[in-house]
Amino acid sequence: MTKQIRQLDRVVIRFAGDSGDGMQLTGDRFTSETAQLGNDISTLPNFPAEIRAPAGTLPGVSSFQVHFADYDILTPGDAPNVLVAMNPAALKANLADLPRGADIIVNTDEFTRRNLAKVGYATSPLDDDSLDGYAVHPVALTSMTIGALAEHDVSKKDAERAKNMFALGLLSWMYSRPYESTLRFLERKFAARPELVAANVAAFRAGWNFGETTEDFSVRYEVKPAKMLPGTYRNITGNAALSLGLVAAGVRSGLPVFLGAYPITPASDILHELSKHKKFGVVTMQAEDEIAAVGAALGASYGGSLGVTTTSGPGVALKSETISLAVALELPLVIVDVQRAGPSTGMPTKTEQADLNMALYGRHGEAPVAVIAPKSPSDCFHAALEAARIALTYRTPVILLSDNYVANGSEPWLLPDVESLPELRVEFATKPNGEDGTTFLPYLRDPQTLARPWAVPGTAGLEHRIGGLEKADKTGDISYDPANHDFMVRTRAARIETIPVPAVEVEDPDGDARVLVLGWGSTYGPIGAACRGLRQRGHSVAQAHLRHLAPMPANLGEVLARYDKVVVPEMNLGQLAHVIRAKYLVDAIGYNQVRGLPFTAAELETMLEEVLKNV
Amino acid sequence: MSEPVALKLTAKDFKSDQEVRWCPGCGDYAILAAVQGFMPELNIPRENIVFVSGIGCSSRFPYYMNTYGMHSIHGRAPAIATGLSVSRPDLSVWVVTGDGDALSIGGNHLIHALRRNVNLKILLFNNRIYGLTKGQYSPTSEVGKITKSTPVGSADAPFNPLSLALGAEATFVARTIDSDRKHLQSVLRAAAQHEGSAFVEIYQNCNIFNDGAFDTLKEPATRDDFLIRLEHGQPITFGKDGQFCVVHPPGGFGLEVRETANTPAEEIVVHDAGVADPAYAFALSRLPGLDLSNTPIGVFRSVGRPSYDSVVQEQVAAAKASVDKTPEQQLAALLGSGDTWTIL
Numbered sequence: 001m002t003k004q005i006r007q008l009d010r011v012v013i014r015f016a017g018d019s020g021d022g023m024q025l026t027g028d029r030f031t032s033e034t035a036q037l038g039n040d041i042s043t044l045p046n047f048p049a050e051i052r053a054p055a056g057t058l059p060g061v062s063s064f065q066v067h068f069a070d071y072d073i074l075t076p077g078d079a080p081n082v083l084v085a086m087n088p089a090a091l092k093a094n095l096a097d098l099p100r101g102a103d104i105i106v107n108t109d110e111f112t113r114r115n116l117a118k119v120g121y122a123t124s125p126l127d128d129d130s131l132d133g134y135a136v137h138p139v140a141l142t143s144m145t146i147g148a149l150a151e152h153d154v155s156k157k158d159a160e161r162a163k164n165m166f167a168l169g170l171l172s173w174m175y176s177r178p179y180e181s182t183l184r185f186l187e188r189k190f191a192a193r194p195e196l197v198a199a200n201v202a203a204f205r206a207g208w209n210f211g212e213t214t215e216d217f218s219v220r221y222e223v224k225p226a227k228m229l230p231g232t233y234r235n236i237t238g239n240a241a242l243s244l245g246l247v248a249a250g251v252r253s254g255l256p257v258f259l260g261a262y263p264i265t266p267a268s269d270i271l272h273e274l275s276k277h278k279k280f281g282v283v284t285m286q287a288e289d290e291i292a293a294v295g296a297a298l299g300a301s302y303g304g305s306l307g308v309t310t311t312s313g314p315g316v317a318l319k320s321e322t323i324s325l326a327v328a329l330e331l332p333l334v335i336v337d338v339q340r341a342g343p344s345t346g347m348p349t350k351t352e353q354a355d356l357n358m359a360l361y362g363r364h365g366e367a368p369v370a371v372i373a374p375k376s377p378s379d380c381f382h383a384a385l386e387a388a389r390i391a392l393t394y395r396t397p398v399i400l401l402s403d404n405y406v407a408n409g410s411e412p413w414l415l416p417d418v419e420s421l422p423e424l425r426v427e428f429a430t431k432p433n434g435e436d437g438t439t440f441l442p443y444l445r446d447p448q449t450l451a452r453p454w455a456v457p458g459t460a461g462l463e464h465r466i467g468g469l470e471k472a473d474k475t476g477d478i479s480y481d482p483a484n485h486d487f488m489v490r491t492r493a494a495r496i497e498t499i500p501v502p503a504v505e506v507e508d509p510d511g512d513a514r515v516l517v518l519g520w521g522s523t524y525g526p527i528g529a530a531c532r533g534l535r536q537r538g539h540s541v542a543q544a545h546l547r548h549l550a551p552m553p554a555n556l557g558e559v560l561a562r563y564d565k566v567v568v569p570e571m572n573l574g575q576l577a578h579v580i581r582a583k584y585l586v587d588a589i590g591y592n593q594v595r596g597l598p599f600t601a602a603e604l605e606t607m608l609e610e611v612l613k614n615v
Numbered sequence: 616m617s618e619p620v621a622l623k624l625t626a627k628d629f630k631s632d633q634e635v636r637w638c639p640g641c642g643d644y645a646i647l648a649a650v651q652g653f654m655p656e657l658n659i660p661r662e663n664i665v666f667v668s669g670i671g672c673s674s675r676f677p678y679y680m681n682t683y684g685m686h687s688i689h690g691r692a693p694a695i696a697t698g699l700s701v702s703r704p705d706l707s708v709w710v711v712t713g714d715g716d717a718l719s720i721g722g723n724h725l726i727h728a729l730r731r732n733v734n735l736k737i738l739l740f741n742n743r744i745y746g747l748t749k750g751q752y753s754p755t756s757e758v759g760k761i762t763k764s765t766p767v768g769s770a771d772a773p774f775n776p777l778s779l780a781l782g783a784e785a786t787f788v789a790r791t792i793d794s795d796r797k798h799l800q801s802v803l804r805a806a807a808q809h810e811g812s813a814f815v816e817i818y819q820n821c822n823i824f825n826d827g828a829f830d831t832l833k834e835p836a837t838r839d840d841f842l843i844r845l846e847h848g849q850p851i852t853f854g855k856d857g858q859f860c861v862v863h864p865p866g867g868f869g870l871e872v873r874e875t876a877n878t879p880a881e882e883i884v885v886h887d888a889g890v891a892d893p894a895y896a897f898a899l900s901r902l903p904g905l906d907l908s909n910t911p912i913g914v915f916r917s918v919g920r921p922s923y924d925s926v927v928q929e930q931v932a933a934a935k936a937s938v939d940k941t942p943e944q945q946l947a948a949l950l951g952s953g954d955t956w957t958i959l
Contacts, residue, residue, distance in 0.1 A: 032954050181954050225958075234955045244950060251942040258702050278934035280945065283702060283927060288727035292694035295687075295724070299667070299698030302685060303706070307698065325688050415955070418947045457683040457699075457706050460662045465631065465678050467686025468670075477633070478678070 003212070003220045005176075010069035011223055012077030013171065016094050017086030017107075018055055019048055019062040022164040027064025029168055029185060033177035035235040035412055038225030039068040042525065043235075043410045044076035044598070049265065049349045056110075056118045061093040070224040074525040074532075076409060078600035084167055086110060086141070089119045100133045105170070107163070109142035137216050141166055148206035154199045162203035169207025176222050179204070229414055236413040238377040238406035239266070242336065243273035245384025246308055247280050252385070253392055253424035256281040258300030259308045260293035262315060265348040266404045267338040270310040290318035294335065298322060301331045304428060304456035306388060310336040313355045314344070316399070320363050323397050325468050327367040327492060330443075330452050332391035334384075335369075339403040341596045350596025351404035353521055354572040359399040360550055360579070366489045368496040370394070371550040373401040375524035378413035380406060383547065385422055392426045394499055395451040401549070403571075405598045406522040429453035429462055440464055442476040450495035501548040503555040508542035509535065514615045516563035517608065518588070520546040520576055522598065523569055529601035530608055539612050546576070552583070560586045564615050567591060569604055624655040631681040637672060642793035642819035646740065647679055649799045654682075657707065657807055664707045667696040669716040672747045673740035673819070676711040690721025693728040693735065700734050701924045707807075710737040714755040715745050718774050722754075729785040731923040732811035736803075739776060739816050740793075744825035757905065762824075777900035777915060780814040781893045787813035788896060789914045793820060794833050798844075798912065805914050811922040831907050843902065845913030850883040859909075860884075861902070870898040872909050888917040 013030070017023045024045055031043050044065045053060030067077035082103040085091035087110035098104070111124050125131050126138055145166040149159040165186075172179050183201060190196035211217050236244075250257035259282065261271040275284040283300070287293035294309040301307030309319065316323075316337045326333045339355045341347035359371045370390045374383035380402060387398040432440045433453060440462045443452050455462040464476060472479035473487060506516070507528075519527045524545050531543045544559060546552065560566055560580065567589045568577040574590035581588050591607050593599060629651040637643045654664070664682040668674035670689035677684030687695050692710045700708040710728075717725045717739050728735060744762070745751040751764040755776065759768035780788050787809040791802040799817065806813035818829045831837045843853045843861065851861040852875055860875040860883045870884060890896070896916035903910040938945060 036954065036956050038956060038958060228958050230958050232951060232955050232957045234951070234953050247949065248946055251946045254942075256702060258698060260698060277949070278931045279938050280942065280949075281931060281935065283931060285698070285701065285927075287694065288723055291691060292697070292724050292727065295691045295694030296698030296701075299695035299700075300702040301698075302695075303699045303703040305702045321688055322691065329685075415950050418943045418950070457665045457703065458662055460660060463661055463681055463683055465633075465680075465684040465686065467677070467684075468688055469686065 004218060005220050005222055008221050008223050009071065010067065010073065011082065011175065011221065012065065012067045012080045013082040013084070014063055014065040014080035014094060014097075015084045015167070016061055016063035016090035017084075017164070018089065019050070019052060019060050020055065021062070021086045022161070023062050023064050023086070026164045026168050027066055029182045030171060030177065031066050031235055031410065032181050032185070033172060033179055034066065034068045035233065036178050036181055038228070039070060039223055040072045040226040040228065041235060041410070041412055042067045042073055042076045044405070045408050047349055049347070056087055056089055056115045058089050058093050058119055061089050063090070063094060068223055070226050072226060072228065074529040075598070075601055078602045082171075084171065086163070086167070088115050088121055088125075091125065092119045092121070098134065101135065103135045103137065104131065105137045105139055105167070107141035107167075108138045109140050139170070139210070139216075144206065144210065145203050148202055149199050152199045152202060153195050158196060158199060162200050165200045165203040166207035166210075169204035170211045172204075173208040173211035174217060174220060176220060179208070228412070231414045233412045233414055235410050236378055237269075237408055237410045238374065238380040238402055239269040239338070239408065240273060241378050241413065242374070242380035242384045242400075242402060242407075243270050245381040246274060246334070246388070247277050247282060248381070248418075248421055249385050249388035249424060250280055250282060250306060251418075252421050253306060253388065253426060255304065255306045255392075255426070256283060257308060258297060258305040259284045259310065260287050260296035260300070261285070261310045262287050262290045262293045264290075264312045264315050266340055266407050267310045267312050267315075267336065269407070270336065270338075290315040291322060294319040294322040294333075298326050298329070298331060298333055301326075301333055302329070302456070304454070306332065306334070306392065308334040308336065310338070312338050312340050312348070313342050313358065316355060316358060316362070323369065324363045324365060324367045326397040327363070327369060328468050328471075329466050330395045331454070332395055333397040334387045334391050334400060335397060336384075336400045336402060338407045339401060341594065347596045349404065351522070351598060352571050352594055352596065353401075353403055353523070354575065354594065355401060356520075356549065356572065356575040359401055366493060368493050369550065370396055370398040370496055370499060370548075371401060372398065372548050373521035373546070374406055375521060375545055375547065377406050377409050377411045381413070381416075385424075386547070389422055389424055390499060392424055393451065394449055394495060395454060396496060401521055403522050426454065428459065429455040430459060432461060441474045442466060443471055444474045445491075450491065450498065497551050499551050501551060501553055504544050504546060504553040504559055506542050506544045506559055507531070508540070510540040513540040513542035514564040515608070515611055516542045516544055516560070516566045518544050518546065518560070518566055518568050518576070518580070519570070520549060523571065526599040526601050526604055527569060530604035533601060533605045534608055534612070539609070541608060541612065549576070557584045560584050565589060565611055567608065567611055569599060569607075571599070619658060622655070622658050622660060624661070626651045626655065628661065629654045629681050631679050633678045635679050636675070638823050640822040641672070642742065642821070643673060643676070643740065645793045645796065646738075646799065646817055646819060647676065649796045650803065651680070652796075653800045653803045656804065659707050663705065664709070665699060666709045666711055667692045667699065668711040669713075669721055670747070671713040671716045671745075672821075673711055673713040674716060690716055690719070691724060692716070693721065693724040693733075693737065696735050697728055697731070697733045697923075701927050704734070704924045704928050708735050710735050712737065712739050714739065714741045714743060714753045714776070718754040718776060718779065726779065726783040729780055729783040729812050729814060732786050732920050734811055734922040734924045736806050736813045737815065739814070740819040741776060741816050742819045742821040742825055743828050744821050746821045746824055750824040775900055776816045778897060781897045781900060781916065784893055785814045785916070786811045786918050786920050787914070788916045789814070790816045790818070790912045792818045792829065792832060792912060802914065805917065809917060810925075811920055829907065832910055841908050841910055843909060843911040845886050845888075845899070845911050845915065847886055847888050847914065850880070850885050852883065863898075868898070869901055872902065888914045890916070891918055
């Protein structure tokens, strides 16, 4: 049967199933195939905190959304065009997000009375009219997979588990994806068990062939490659990019990277990744707690390493006292906070931007640190390098505010040329700096950077003692002198405030916008997509995005003053907006959501359109 | 390898220019003098020695040592020192802490440093009181201790620091006393030679808030009957003319004190710090009574086990051994690993 081929410019697919169904892997493979084809991509995994919630229940649903297009895109997509639902729970949990007309591929084998009852379906939605308006494709995924593997030497359980590869094969056929990388992946993954390689490949092919032969799928789609800058790309998550950025910081500084970390969602993947890179001299230590993790990192920095600690909000709270010590010691330290929904344990696998106040202010005493935030998964690489640059150059703790959305989301990354990465070499102190030529003054500052000398143990003649007690200017001796304390507090503030950071850039293609949308961190994609949508419909709107939150770019005040209205969308209750109001006396309009999910471009567009009407 | 050059350092070389500010009569002065007097023996250049402390009276110690030093935050010295030691195995890293710092707020870091066997020499000054905060009971204060925060007596049972360290399977555990300089230095010597964590409890007198806490171990009239001086390879006897001895009664789990005259010589325990099972040293640590009778001092346990530092550095060295590219080339290969695609 000849199938019709239809061209699309963009598609959003959501794979959803039970947390044991392998949906993250399925989505990941589909993404990799799509990357090979050259589409632009953005992905969003969404999974429960429970490792294995009771099978078939709503809390156990795990999903992976992938948005791909023949042009550059900024978000994983607001609403899926296609839902793959591996069981009734996956259908029920995701149906509300689907626009009418969307394709729904359901695994009918799982629509048993028992599974339907588990999620409160009195009758099967496949049999009543509740799915009218959607294009439903009932597929007996499990039984067809088992059937396809009848001749294979695998258990029934292993055969059943291959159903995600059947689904991947079907979707790969539907969207004309190149699948060689998936076959290679399966060979790698099951290298120790060749029978599983054969079974999974067979399941994948069965899914592909099913699409080709069944009459239920009459149309096959194509999405042409996007026009992207020339170069070599890979698809990368934020946590992976951040880890590579830290490795790169070690290479570019010539210093060993020391990571002290305690396992915490959603930051643990950085610990896992960095523990693989010992050949770069990276030392990772899984500490006994969050406090020890940052303590060990600070100890390593004292010894001349690039000390790093990675965590999420609750961990930063525990590290707070040590970060203040690092402020007093004036040593480099990178603290990565992969933010999640709080307070307390909150929703550990859901995203939020509510640690900004803590990063800026969450310490005892006047304890300023530098704060930066990446705007997208691949930007985490460059943000990590920038955090290291500031920490090493200015001898200060730097908090890097990632979040679950950029950490686990992915996008294509144009691989940078290593030689083009910033040069981060530092000079340790090697000889006395006192006027007499023999004295060492550990708190004599560089007039440009206000950084003190980094004299690491092992350097003869520079033996000195540092500590949390207030120090006298220059000598570093213990001092309770009132004027000295006042001077030191102001100097520590000034040395953060005067760090030169790049000017904030404004995107205003029409040049006549009167409304500025100001964001920070992971909201860059949704805000950018909303602004594009508005411009396409004839509106003028300007977008600016902050990477540096402390210190803020020197031109920010002047930029803010140019616009009649400044709107600040944040996944918190207005933390940046408060800073903008206090610091620049601008009547910033907050737009705030804390649902554990990223903004959709559509909701931002709707909100901004209202603002634009009233300018 | 050639013999190391003798550095010819003296105690004076280890004195910093800072004025020592403990209360007059504090036991910390004696410990400082003993440590400064011992340091030249190490024949390690001063710049390769680091003292890391937490918070408390004892934690002022690094300011007075003319080495590298860090006075950090309460309880965290073992964690900070771990990061330093594991990343700089060339350094000699010492931790100075107290009973509140190490056993209360920093208890977690202490036991984890010990179980990892980080190459740290940990000196715990135990005065059984909070001195810097002016006299509250500590986690080693005896039950019923009357202090500012326990006016009718403390209700909580104390830690036995050595039992705790042995429970964490510390590879080197010892006890000494501030006033016995010769013994203190002999214990420091053994600790310094040990590869891995060396835990040394030093009984230290706080003459302001807990004066005389260890007098029975110091007074000539009582000390011989109270102190058990452990010596490796020697039968454990003590008291005037060795009138008491330590035995391991059949059927029991622990050790007991007997009169030597009534005990067959072969039943007297011969001290062996190298017993692999920490149960032996643990039994020794349980000998003292509430009145400090039968208090062993010396090296309880000294067994070999690779230090955390050496294992970590060996992993790094093994990974680096296979590298034949520059760091930049390696980095370019790492960035381009996995599924990539090229747009022309």
